[in-house]
Amino acid sequence: MKIAEAAKKLETTPRTIRFYEEKGLIAPKKASNGYRIYAEEEVRDLRTILALREVGLSTKEIKKALEQNDDFTEYLHTQRSMLNEEMLQIRDMMATVDRMIEVSGKAGEEEQMMDMARELKGLKEKRTHWHDRWNFDHQARDYDDNIKTTGYRFNVHQDYEEALEKVHTWVDASHEERGADIGAGTGNLTRLFLQQGISMAVVDQSKEMLKVCGEKHPGVETRLGHFLSLPLNDQEVDFVVSSYALHHLPDEDKELALEEIDRVLSDYGRVVIADLMFKDESDRKSTLESYQEERNDEAVEAIEDEYYADRSRLIRWWEEHGYEVKVHQFNPILHLLYAQKMERGVS
Secondary structure, three states: OOHHHHHHHHOOOHHHHHHHHHOOOOOOEEOOOOOEEOOHHHHHHHHHHHHHHHOOOOHHHHHHHHHOOOOOHHHHHHHHHHHHHHHHHHHHHHHHHHHHHHHOOOOOHHHHHHHHHHHHHHHHHHHHOOOOOOOHHHHHHHHHHHOOOOOOOOOOOOOHHHHHHHHHHHHOOOOOOEEEEEOOOOOHHHHHHHOOOOEEEEEEOOHHHHHHHHHHOOOOEEEEOEOOEOOOOOOOEEEEEEEOOHHHOOHHHHHHHHHHHHHHEEEEEEEEEEEEEEOOHHHHHHHHHHHHHOOOHHHHHHHHHOOOEEHHHHHHHHHHOOEEEEEEEOOOOEEEEEEEEOOOOOO
């Protein structure tokens, strides 16, 4: 078909089609009279291009995928994550604007507004600039094989399987519920819920981890994202679970992670986290001292390399935001926390 016919079929304009041709996204053949002829292949590609441009993918990304004959799943995951971050940033800005309006015209407004702007800037940076300094993309293919429960002087995965089972048991999910596994990795915890027939959204910041998870559990819903910018709608899930992930956030960011979990949880939703942590700062200090006395450098280095939580701070935040909390401790560094929202949390 000619360009006018293709444009009509696709509900677009000849000018738009020429633009994508100039960008190298399509290359229609020319008839002997010089007119471009659009075969079904070009029309199909144009249909895909128009759809992807509508949701914000760049022509550069689309061209790369078409040239490499990729499916668009990874690109769409990335785009969804970016749109989610933008949505949260807009909400943060709107909340800051409301606060600025409250102080506008009052004494000291300039200083207060500047303080609010600094807070907003810091929040933007946290949501968008979390860095995976452990390179989980590189670890993904061998991750399951490397989770060993024996053979180490200091074993961070001691009681691993028991912890996952207890998370699953404590959630006590029903078939009509929907859950989310944050920092899901290759889906070892998610598997327990899928076997039960529970709908799960699997969230991880590592594209490779999500690929492996999808290969292990075909059809599972995977979403690219992290604790500080969850790719989930408000009150979208009935429960949130997480295992061995929260300790990758500095302590000052963990409360923002709890706020995000609170945002996506439905009323009376619950969250169950199995992770590396200490009861409080005193417990951290005494545990480290005991390892130092034993000359267990492996333990000291592992603890200081990551951000094992202060359990008391997590509990305090939840209780201040209307949650009921219970705990279980497996060993000196592995704890289980259960928190159920008894009334709508305060942002």
